[in-house]
Amino acid sequence: MFVLDTDHLTIVQQQAMPAYEYFLQRMSQHAPSAFFVSIISFHEQVIGWNASLSRATSAAAVVRGDKQLGGVFGYNRDTRENRT
Numbered sequence: 001m002f003v004l005d006t007d008h009l010t011i012v013q014q015q016a017m018p019a020y021e022y023f024l025q026r027m028s029q030h031a032p033s034a035f036f037v038s039i040i041s042f043h044e045q046v047i048g049w050n051a052s053l054s055r056a057t058s059a060a061a062v063v064r065g066d067k068q069l070g071g072v073f074g075y076n077r078d079t080r081e082n083r084t
Contacts, residue, residue, distance in 0.1 A: 002034055006041040013071065045072045 004012070011019045027035065049072060053065035 001036060002030065003036050003038055004041065005038075006044045009037055009041050009045065042072070 008023065010016070011023055014020075046069065049065055049069040053062060053069065056062045056065055
């Protein structure tokens with residue numbers, strides 16, 4: 001069992017190179033069902049994007065914050081639904 005912390009989760013969600021490529025290579029050595037995200041990481045991401053939304057001073061910043069916040073929920077939903 002592997003628990004992804006917030007930093008690992010961010011690398012996967014944003015596909016930040018070169019860490020993403022390295023991380024995927026390492027993760028591919030294990031079954032997808034071996035990876036978990038803690039409620040703390042989920043909470044940290046929701047709080048972070050919510051704070052970003054409250055600081056937004058332009059429509060573009062609000063749209064970006066909404067998209068990212070929605071992505072946090074979508075990513076966690078999809079991850080749960082795809083468990084085998």
